[in-house]
Amino acid sequence: MAQFLIKRLIGLVFVLVGVTFITFIIGYAAPGDPIQEMLGNHFNLAQYMRLKHSYGLDLPWYQQYFNYVFRLLRGDLGYSFQTVNRPVFAILQDGLPTSLELGLWGLLVQLIIGVPLGILAALKSGTWIDTLSMGLAIFLFAVPSFILASLFQVAIVYLHLSFGVDWPVSGWGNTWQYSPTDIQTKIGPIIIYAAIGLAYFARLTRTSTLEILRQDYIRTARAKGLKERIVIYRHAMRNALIPIITVLGVSLGFLVSGAFFTENVFNISGIGYITIQSIYTRDYPVIQATAVLLATAVVLGNLASDLLYTVVDPRIKVS
Amino acid sequence: MVQQVQKTKAIGTTLVDVKGLKVHFPVKGGLLGRTVGQVKAVDGVDLFVRRGETLGLVGESGCGKSTTGRAILQLIKPTAGTVKLDGVELTTASSNDIRRKRAEMQMVFQDPYSSLDPRYTIGQIISEPLENFKRGNAKEIQEEVANLMETVGLNPFYVNRFAHEFSGGQRQRIGIARALALHPSFVVADEPVSALDVSIQAQVLNLLQDLQGKFGLTYLFVAHNLSVVKHISDRVAVMYLGRVVELAKSESLYETPLHPYTQALLSAIPVPDPEVELRRKRIILEGDVPSPVNPPSGCNFHPRCWKAQAICREVIPPLEEKQSNHYAACHFPG
Amino acid sequence: MAANLLEVNNLKTYFYTRGGVVKAVDDVSFIMKPGQTLGVVGESGSGKSVTALSVMRLIATPPGKIAGGEILFNGENILDKSRDELTELRGSKISMIFQDPMTSLNPVFTVGYQIAETVKRHRKDVSNEQAWRRAVEMLDLVRIPDAKRRAKNYPHEFSGGMRQRVMIAIALACNPQLLIADEPTTALDVTIQAQVLELMKGLSQEFGTAVMMITHDLGVVAGTCQYVNVMYAGHIVESAPVKQIFQTPAHPYTVGLLQSIPRVDDARGARLTPIAGQPPDMVNIPQGCPYAARCPKVQARCRQERPELQLVGRGDQSAACFYPN
């Protein structure tokens, strides 16, 4: 098992190198001169050279890359181009807690609703319950979150106009605080955000549960005279959870992608919002930092799901 | 024609000669996917097949019998050893030479389902080898396919049907027709009846026997079922954990097995006769077959053998002629 | 004469598929006495496994359904039992082992747990420790070396033969009256098969358990069973004590089966006599005797009516044939 983990870790390092390299090269190869843009009308050659040097942009590309990686390793993310002397770290620090909160709630909602919905559909497979819940899942999976968000907002506006219901259309409220208004504000974004993953988990759980129920050992469990409840909740679920845990990592990808849309639609100043804003303003250090941050989150998530996997599936330990 | 050339050669001379055949598969592992061990699937097999005979190759799952059959046909590259077909060395031949040689050596496969490409008709399947070797124009090939189908007991009327429309036994006939298309001298039959129902098994076994008589074929018949092997084979080789432990004429092997493993194996086979079953004394072997990654030292049967002595742990017993035409690899045969 | 342990009367188990109704078991009747070993022989699709699963009421519904008949176990009809009563019965009075030991054990629980769980389920007064001790005891009984330590292992750490022993341990943990073994050795090698059969024989005698041995291997039947039912296309075509099945088979199918299998104690070269043709399409079995199309002794009557299972006048031997041997 130690070997399995080490192998995964090496894979992770490889992925991180790849991610930093891609983000770096994109930034490096990007057209336009950020320093020139930064100076705008105040352009003078001396200052240009000084800034260029202080940002390390006058070095050959590989040196820039190594500097970039070494600075990353020290936790130094550099300075924003947009706001001179503002460390990227500080910018991320502003957005991170909000994004974390959104992500955590999103994941929780996905699992708490998606997994039981999938189990239910599998147990009632072929009935209207199955058709309905899977229909819902297909719908949520197919409808992009920015459409869902817009529809949600239209609905709120309509409710406000017709019934005078007051419900916040956007925003996030106070991070990690849960006053009634905060909760009210957060519910919409969380549900929209969780929708796609919820649908994904529901479908996956249904498939894996149906698959497990077909296994010989489930027949054995029944032949032993176990109660149907035990057969399903002890013997089937333990096994059905294994594939779900393995795709937790993939679902983190959904969470990260979802963040771009949800945060932008609802004007939530998290990492996704910051990234898009930085793209508009060509603030490469910030873009690079968020990309690396998000990829690292996904990579660590994958690692966590691998770890969890070894706990759930005893077969992993020896191989 | 190949057939005629073959008939001029005397029945009974050696057609296939295998010496020291080894097939080791690397076990990948560790951090960099390096090879950390070897699965010694076939670990030093010596055997020969005489022209016109059937050599049965028998053993339990994982003993390397199928791998041996494939390695002889060069479908798996042997790690070591020599394989001569009609005096021609195959292990050192180029892949082009081997492809040309395939006209003389064919295979009948175990699985009647996965051995026929579901996208092709019976006609296309049987004609594939004929086209590869340019045996005639389209019309001639078509006629040959019809002939072959009749030979194996299929109605040529169904030439344009797909494999999935046939039953297991019929599919196995299609596989046999494909193997015979090029008039090979040597055919490896890899568990050709083990996937079939008992009543169908007999049909296919009879067909194989008939074809052997008709075309003077030489068979290497690989199977785990000792009753079937006995029924069809002139001589039988018993494999255990990658090695041939006993090789003898069928009657002699079944009546007076010399190797303890053969003895145990034979005594374990249930006989469909309650009277016989009542009288039989079984040798029940202890434990499982060891892993071919890490086989026991010396005679690899020694941990399960009731006759094992110190020497068995240390010295690999060679396959020797213990009685006339009866070979065994055991320090204490009999 | 002891009362019947199991009495199956006119059992019909059908599968409703898109292609049509598959009459997997059609009007099957037989009895088993306590402690008796009954062999059920047949080729694939003959309905032998479905018969066994029907007795366990483990038929997948849908598409399968027990369409008629009764299954009396100790005089009580299993088909009338509620789900709770059924689960009480399964694993304690009737247990079952399956063909593929590689997939029949749950990969995420230790084998000890899987045995102890059965014990706990059926013996209300047993503590966890007692159940575990029983599990170890059972593993010891099925001759798994170092049972105490091995009980804590997971199924993937055992070989196929060992897993089948674990299955036997689970099945026998509660001293059942009836053990249904569905091709228990088909997936195993011949030397391992001998180990497992020997073990089953010894334990069933020791426990006084009746065994229904389902197999396609006539050799296994000859060596282990006292009484044999031969099945073909969903029907029992012959039913007799084991000696008579092999020495004086009455039904042409049984005769054909015996003539078509090579025997290890036969002289080489004796030509086999195969059964002609193919088993019937289970969706449309022609009327009359299901074996008529392949039978060498077929008469006009065989294609019209289906023969009932009846005594052939050699003691306890019956066959479903108008012209038995």
Next chain:
Amino acid sequence: MDTHDHKPETNASGFIAPTSNAVEPEFELSTVPGHENAAPIPEEAAIADSAPIDPKPKKSRTPFQESLRRFRRDKRAMISLIVILCIVVIAILGPFIYHHIGGLYKQQLGTHIIGPDVYHTYDHQELDRAHEMPSPQYWLGTDGIGRDILARLMQGMLISIVLAVVVEIVDISLGITVGVLAGYYGGWIDQFLARLADLLFAFPGLLFIILVAGILGGWADDTLGAVPVIGAGGNARLLLISIVLAFTSWPLMARYVRGQTLQIKEQQYIEAARTSGTNDLTILTRHIVPNLFSIVMVASTLNIAGTIIGEAGISYLGLGVRPPGASIGLMISDASQSLSAYPWELLVPSLTLVIIVLSFSFIGDGLRDAFDPHSKD
């Protein structure tokens, strides 16, 4: 639709509490006749050994045709297929017809008299005709700066379809080539694919697309904008986006193909072909690639849905098609600026997108069920 309507009753541990009316399936699949032993009996009765009873040579179906027949029986998929065909026809032929419908119109702000070939184009603005509901002149109304919504929608659909086709061509050709080679030969190409797939799974595709589109978008506007047809009307970035979308999707296709190739490689008919003296190239083209057809078809159909959503998302974020160009994502983004007052403008493109995506998902699901009935999801 509200998720909470159908939320199952959960107990404290989050699992569904068994309810009394629960119809637990009595037992799951046990032994189905015909699957008792190793060899399954095919659904159709095996052909009789004896001479044919039916003297007419019946034309028999290949397994592929069998699957197609199963697919044709799938109502949901067939309807979806028809919907997609309609959309393709509308997107391609629609504008040509629409340009000739409607009479001359005298502009209120200007003095020109213009015909439908002008006001029924996706980029023509009639500033005094903003936010109109459907009318005989503007069939689906106008947007915030007086552009014809139907014309824009047809252009947007065209963009989606062209993009999907381009991405799928790259996806399929690269995916099959690399996947087959990796699966059949293994070795470094396999290692390379595995690493690439790892990277792709860790680095969310959308993030990558956003990065590239955001950073190189301006460059694309400048250089590709000059290219006729491709770059005209703010579509310059489409090329960029399609390259990136294809780049992020082919490794997944290659992985599917690799997996399937590995499976096919293990089939004995491959070994049989080799034994018959068939060379590697012929084995690959005759026995392996044809058997990949179904998985490639399923995977690419499902990928099309993702591609179309991806493009819409990028354009929605303002990183894709630029005004005056039209894309469904851009239309949604434009409409959401004024959604409270004019929800109609949001509804039209949103519904269109949802219909397209759902249709492709249904077709993909249908294909999978038809071609690979054993593996769902």
